[in-house]
Amino acid sequence: MSLRLLPPTLINQIAAGEVVERPASAVKELVENAIDAGAARVDVTLSEGGRALIAVQDDGRGMTPDDLALAVERHATSKLPSEDLFDIGFLGFRGEALPSIGSVARMTLTSRTAEADSAWRIQVEGGVKSAPEPAAGQRGTRVEVRDLFYATPARLKFLKTPRTETQHAADVINRLGMAHPEVAFTLTDGTRSVVKLGATQGDLFRRRLDRLSAVIGRDFFDNALPVDAAREGLRLTGHIGLPTFNRGNAQQQYLFVNGRPVKDRLLTGAVRGAYADFLASDRHAILALYLEVPPRDVDVNVHPAKAEVRFRDQQLVRGLIVSALRHALAEAGHRASTTVSLGALGAARPEGQPQRPALPLGRSGGQSAWSWTPPPRPSQDEVDAAYAAQAPQSGYGGLYEQPTRLPNLSAPPQARSVESHADGRPAPPSFAEAMAAVDLDSPPPAASEHPLGVARAQLHATYIVAQTADGIVIVDQHAAHERLVYERMKQAMDAGGVARQMLLLPEVVELEEAAADRVIARAEELGQLGLVLEGFGPGTILVREVPALLGDCDVKGLIEDLADELADLGEALALKDRLADVCGTMACHGSVRSGRLLNAEEMNALLRQMEATPHSGQCNHGRPTYVELKLKDIERLFGRR
């Protein structure tokens, strides 16, 4: 056996293996360097998905010839002033990125500082650097990386198609773009513009919202709630989508920690917890949260690509996220998403109109992922437009997907009237019958006192139509009342506590020791929800009392689910879910059905209760309980605008 120190090139290649996994990782490192250099604008060009060329041009502070020579050396960095790994104020801190890339590709850096009258260039090829030489170049830095992985062919084999690799790079840029709305970003692949994020203006919230809408889709703008909360030195800001504005996976949940996009399972769990009352478990919220943590309370040096962080106090962070989100949602009250009403408006398109929306619907164009109109088949141009506007968010395969129909609207309109037939009631009452009950002469309401307006009619014994100061509101009476009953039940439960059935035969549940410990650590919280348990030797839990609501329930299964969730998400949702399910079922039985005739007083009472009840804009599954059409939307329908 002969031991030897590895030559620097090999060391760099090994480091590159961790830092540079695919073209998108090189893009990430280079764009981060540009942001660290104070750039106002970053332009990225890829060819062949980055395999042939990655070029990143910035207008940042630039480097002197000496800087250039040092920058490509391992562990050379300008970003750790105090020799303290916990004092990290930049995206970079290791001095590892450039030498790593330089060891597996042909790299050229061209840079010019504000003071210098010409640019300088340095080349690195397979880890060997040239001497700096004068070159032509504008202020800032341009890094060109050619033939990535030519020095490590094994990596090449793992690369996907150029399109997929470009998509990964776009994803990276979008994420960094959301974290830095003050910087303009573009990505082109030689022929097409893939990402185009213009510089934003206004205060931070406004700039972020503009940037988020540019990435997520225009509709986010109308359906986002601001979040701003602080606790024990932590500050959480950002924007979260209304529950009715949801989607089928959790990919559009972004977390930024001290300006750094990170992935953290904690986020998924906390978000589910906060939205639990409003979304079915297979629907997911859309949001972007920005967490500022004192550098000492977070370790960013736990992942080679810095994609994960570790918080000193996980519970604190989770608690902050959950409470901030709940608060923001509660503030939103009965607001339901505008996409819903816009979708309804589109659905009201007169016959004979072309399939693609010819209506000038402004913010609900055909290209957005949130468009309610399923176009027959997008043309290449549309695909490109969609790609440029929002592609990364629909996942890497999302490029070719047809814009998704809004789930909120997918229930066929006939469904409800069928239901009312099933009730055995006179389903479609005569028009006169329905109208007779309503006082048509009452004056239209002032916008401020009754946002949901005054009831004008009940249609199909199912929908309440109300007139507001500047539009109309259509309420699904069953969904709305169900939500009101549900909210009342929950309040009662919160106020009175959960009644607990003590067990004659306490249940013994065996788990892995770590899982059991996790559950026991949350015993107090679970106790408040009616589940009283304690440790009973290693890996064993003794359940003494269960929520009476659940009856003769599968205690073992419940505990196992809780243990899994605590491991995955850090949230004890299974129990809340089950209680909410029971409440939901009871609420459903206890509420006004479709098909029941309501008189004017009853309808107005329902509207007033909805206004007074938080979260009444959506049913327990995130579907809207009402839609609002503004007069101007109606005017558009008739081509008056």
Add this chain to the structure above:
Amino acid sequence: MKLTIERSVLLKSLGHVQSVVERRNTIPILSNVKLDATPDGLKLNATDMDLEIVETAEAQVQDAGATTAPAHTLHDIVRKLPDGSQIELTYNAEDSQLALRSGRSRFSLSCLPVEDFPAMVGGEFSHNFAVSAGDLRALIDRTRFAISTEETRFYLNGIYLHATKSDGVDVLRAVATDGHRLARFEVPLPEGAGGMPGVIVPRKTVGELRKLIDETGMDVSISLSETKVRFGFDEATLTSKLIDGTFPDYERVIPTENDKVMEVDRKLIADAVDRVSAISTEKSRAIKIALEKGVVTLSASSPEAGSAVEEVEASFDAGPLEIGFNSRYLMDILGQIEGEAARFDMADAASPTVIREVSDGAAIYVLMPMRV
């Protein structure tokens, strides 16, 4: 196979048989009833692999033979035929069809080969004894309501039947519990049952057994092994697998030292519980019982509906006590008590309460309180 049988006779037997057959089956033959024409009459046989019923019905058999036909369909047909009619059943092996003729109706049913019909292996029974229909009915009725429906604790999904001593007397005892409440009832040990293994009779078997008991006034013969039980009636035999599990050591949870004793008129308190619980809209149906000398106060409240209070006269000498119960559980138990007065033996609001008839200790019920 060819026979003639009276509609009412066939209907009664099919009634027993078809409820053993599950409505949905992944194994087609289990949807069928086996029909076996013998010189003794028509033997009907159905099984779900855990429970088997064999019943003999009086019939005029012309040609002996056997086949299997869809049980629910056959039952439906026979049920709809007019009362008093005669039914002729003929099996044609060539096209595997069972022809049913009655009056001017004709049916032809597709059959499955009788060789495929699963036979339950009888095995050896270690104990044989007889119980009067009345005793067996009481053993079931007094305990059945407490059987757990939660399938993960499968060992609670039945009635635990075993021989034991109660105050020095040998008894046959039935116990059921769902972990929230427990019911125990006993009858004098029948001859031949001494030393029998403790067995857990599954819920479905209990249900079928109960139906058969209603139609007989005679003793029921019981044969037992570690894994199977057989109940013999005049015309029918029910054979069932037993639940393969250990019933919990229930005696440990039956308190014997509860010294706060209340005696109360059963009907008065049952009616009061029923009325008061009307206010609690929740599924949990919590009710509070406050005891003072000579009077028990029932109360319930719900943030939705309001509150209810009712006083019932009772004999109670201990210090004041307040205890919560699930009113549904309480009603279940009070519904089982036959005598006029019920007795509650209590310790405190967090310990099990024993409820029984004042005059008769054959049935006792244990109920765990609720925290309200």
